[in-house]
Amino acid sequence: MGHVLARIPGGRDGRLMLVVALVDRVGSGLWAATSVLYFTYVAHLGLGEVGTLVATAGIAGIAGAPVGGRLADRLPLTRLLAAFQVLRALAAAGLLASGDYALLLVCSAVGGFGDRAASVLTKLYGTRIAGAERVRYQAVNRTIANAGWAVGGLGAAVALGAGSTAVYRCLLLGDAASFVAAALITLRCADAASPSRVVAAGPVSPVPAPVRVPSPWRDRAYLAYMVTDCVLFLDDAVFRVGLSLWAVRDTEAPHGLVPVLLVLNSVLVVALQVPLARFGSTSAAARRLLLPLSGAFAAAGIAMAASAGGGPVLASVSLLLAATAFTVAEMLHAVVSWELSVALAPEAAQGAYLGVHGLAQAAQRMVGPLAVTAAIATGPLGWTVFGTAVAGTCLVQHRLVRERLRRPAALPEPVRQ
Structure with missing residues (x-):
């Protein structure tokens, strides 16, 4: 450490x-x-x-x-x-x-x-x-x-x-x-x-000036970004529900492999999350990470599908590859999300915007298990579609945030008396 x-x-x-x-x-x-x-x-x-x-x-x-x-x-x-x-x-x-x-x-x-x-x-x-x-x-x-x-x-x-x-x-x-x-x-x-209180006071006036702080609920571009991020958080449901359930129900992998997959996730996060952070230290770099993130999700879905197609050895190797790919996706998405959720928000309303972004992870905790169990119920094709859909969402987000990152962040507007 x-x-x-x-x-x-x-x-x-x-x-x-x-x-x-x-x-x-x-x-x-x-x-x-x-x-x-x-x-x-x-x-x-x-x-x-x-x-x-x-x-x-x-x-x-x-x-x-x-x-x-x-x-x-x-x-x-x-x-x-x-x-x-x-x-x-x-x-x-x-x-x-x-x-x-x-x-x-x-x-x-x-x-x-x-x-x-x-x-x-x-x-x-x-x-x-x-x-x-x-x-x-x-x-x-x-x-x-x-x-x-x-x-x-x-x-x-x-x-x-x-x-x-x-x-x-x-x-x-x-x-x-x-x-x-x-x-x-x-x-x-x-x-x-909060920057909103600092901006409201102004650099010289001791009396705070009334301002209208931007609302995330009226910011369609940010709301669209939040919705796509909700999809990218689905890796959480994979590790909480999908991986274990799929391994024991639909593959020939030994049941003892399940805790190994979860430990592998934790070990990789502890070992690699900080080194990977340097690849998303700017908004432009974080946006570029969405492309390899898309590949990681697609590869993870394919590996999950392949784990049902053979004996214990193939199933075990495929599940290990899937767990590794989903963990890489988890770490890359964490870096992207940390940067973009802040970079896309006006500085004067960071709290309100990050609060709305927090809905992505909260909502995923409700819909994620449903999406994962649907993939399990559909079989190998379900996992292929799951990985492809999340990978496609990465590409949508990559395009979605491009114009927003080129514009300067909005400042609070004076309230007309």
Whole structure:
């Protein structure tokens, strides 16, 4: 990890926010590894009830991204982020304390809302403090977060060996405690002021001038970009649902290969995400990455289709190639998305725009599993179509952002009195 931490953009505050990411993800890893088991064996919920809880959190998360981004253009960012982390802690503690299903639904919704809002605010903070090095900073942040997630998951696996109700409760308390710790560390970071407040005040006048900040909801080009990015986030659903389900149902690969594929994804991200970030350090470079990204998605779809066409050896090799190609696509898209989502947004409304962009990932968490299961149900042809469709979306986005990147970012307009 030495090459990752050698030079952190953002100075002391950048390093502190990386600690926040680590602590947050360790706690989230504890909960992610045990949530379904907790609801099943401790809360005694049925399959449909557990699914409804997960869906409720996902739906609430869709609202969290734009609301958090909008507030970030108006309120101190570090205090706002700390408040959402405390909200997540209260939601986690509520899951532990409540025996009523309706209250569990409320806590799940609050937790999902706070999670997506905090994610957008963390990205926005990194954007503001890292400046021109924002892509590299986000790459380091993602590497640290992946490491924290792995530590949390391994810790949960060890603890679950005891198999007692008390262990499940302690792991959930650990998740809540991680959010409280993250909030306390966040409050030690200097605030990163919204450019909209700076622009509104002007360089000489001490009295803020009324301005009309651009709205992402009226920006058709940015909304179109967000929709295409939603499609490119489908690699997440592949690793959460598609790869494992396809491997065990439709190929002759040994079942023991499934965890290897997931570990391979984590190892590659930790090893390569930061080095790959330098290929998208400018808007033009990030746009060019959409072309190899298109190739990676197409190759991944073909490899998934090929895994169903032979014996265990061919299936295993094809799945390893598919997992590698999808991971490369995941890393390249992360670099492209970090840069373009900011470069296409007016500086004075970064929070609102990044909040709307956050809808892409939140919406994908709902539609992604459906798209992946549809590919599985259709068989090898389904995976070929899946990879080709996402690859084609890369080319659409490549063309879509060309003109926007040539124009200067919009500034707030004075409000006519």
